[in-house]
Amino acid sequence: MCWNTSSAFAPVGLALPRPATRKIVRTLGDAARILMKDWPSDDGEEYVAAVKACVDAISGKIAPEQFREALLRAAGEAGIAAITVVQRGVLEGRPDLPSRARR
Incomplete structure (x- = not known):
């Protein structure tokens, strides 16, 4: 079995x-x-679903983005604040943003 933990x-x-x-x-x-x-x-239902989704994603049964959604649901269930991290390259070339936001 091929385990893909770096995805x-x-x-x-x-x-x-x-x-x-x-x-x-x-x-x-x-x-x-x-x-x-x-x-x-x-012991949360969403936590258990996220662990299963993580194993499924590692083993290639589901896409990593599907796991990500399960992780966000589990975070909500546990009261953990979760935010999407915007990577630097995503903002570059966006004319609708102020120039200082693109740096």
């Missing part, structure tokens, strides 16, 4: 409550570590 998706920033830390999840490997080591509760 990337649109980054998600998480503000975990215990200990108060911020993490940026960029890959399936990042997500697996956070779900198993840092998640505040392991």
